[in-house]
Amino acid sequence: MMPHPLDRPIWHSLTGAHAPLALGYGDALRYRPEAHFFAAAPDDCRASLVALARLLPLDGTLGLVQADAIDAPPGTHIRSRVAINQMVLTALTTAGAPIAFDDLGDADAPDMLALATLTAPGPFFAETHRLGAFIGVRHHGQLIAMAGERTRPPGFTEISAVCTHPDHRGRGFARALMQIAIARILARGDAAFLHVYGHNEGAVALYEALGFRFRREMIYTILEAA
Template sequence: MYTMANLEEQLKNPVWYSLIETHKKFAVEFDGVLFYEQEVCTFGAFFNEEKTTKASNDYLETTDSFFFVSENKTPLVDDANVFLEKKIDGCQMVLNELPDVAITEEIVLLGDEYIDEIYKLVWLVMPGYYRRKTFEMGNYYGIFKEGKLVSITGQRMQTNLFIEVSAVVTHPDYTRRGLAKQLIAHCTKEIIKEKKTPILHTNKGNAAIPLYEKLGYELTRDMNWWLYRCK
């Protein structure tokens, strides 16, 4: 039903291609609009915005909010049932070349036993949209101090061609120690080992963008996040 695409085409609609490839098992479809299972991630993607109205109503029967992710299209929704809480003006960054980064910390591949700790740390620093089952989207790496998980970086959207670096979070008591830098570099190296392209998404003007650029990531395109809720 869906045709394969090259990397450039996939990066224009990363949620869509993740859901027809690597994350196919998490996909929920409503009339040609794709969403993640809401327990995993509340992202949706589309090509035809004329189909997003009914699909939004159907998906919101399973969750109270979700994001449509789109480079340059505006979704259409049923104003009687759905309202736009906010639009995040985001951007996509793609690795050009990873510089040498000294890894001085012990970086641990996090197993299922750390799901709750990851969830608590993400919600402490970036409360809102991370779900416990988001952990199932890809590998997570962490740094521990005094037996406590204090910094993480994970993988989120992915296909046969790219993997997204995400959930870059450090406990407020442990910032400015270069932990995030090392974790991003490590996660990026692991993606390269799989012969895939590392990417990431952030909001425009994010103070972390200069760090990402120092790690070899380049701004490539806008990627907008439309947050909808039930009325």
């Protein structure tokens, strides 16, 4: 049986839709540092682990998301390793009320980075917005909520960077933006997926209400130099 592309979503994204953002060798790839710190290999053999280690900056980190845990590649140390839930959606089960939103791009990048830095929805860098389509809500010119896309393995698009400014939470922006982003993904023929900590019961409940279903547990590992 062929491995499922979502078991190694970063690898299948960097060798597919996100190849222009990839750096590395045949046995391992990573995103350009400005875009993300994610890296991946096609398998967990020694040659692949050695290639991953070559991609690790001396004073930085690499993030891996895959189905199986790995041993630390030569010359590296595992800073953290946690289990996360991977959820997949093929059809929206609810439709939200229309909201006013903007498509976000290069001109919005500083505001996007500032909001992500404040709210910490996950790793976000100066050019993370280049990974896919992002949308947001502004209030008096300030970006107060956004949602976007991250990895894109064949047939799938990951929803990510869903966040709302603390002063504007509880008004349904995150849910509404997710519904719009998901509808666009489905319209182009992809299924939507995301990753969430299993203990985050509020987020899991929201995603289930939208139509996401648990697929499998994944391992999120952060590597640093030994």
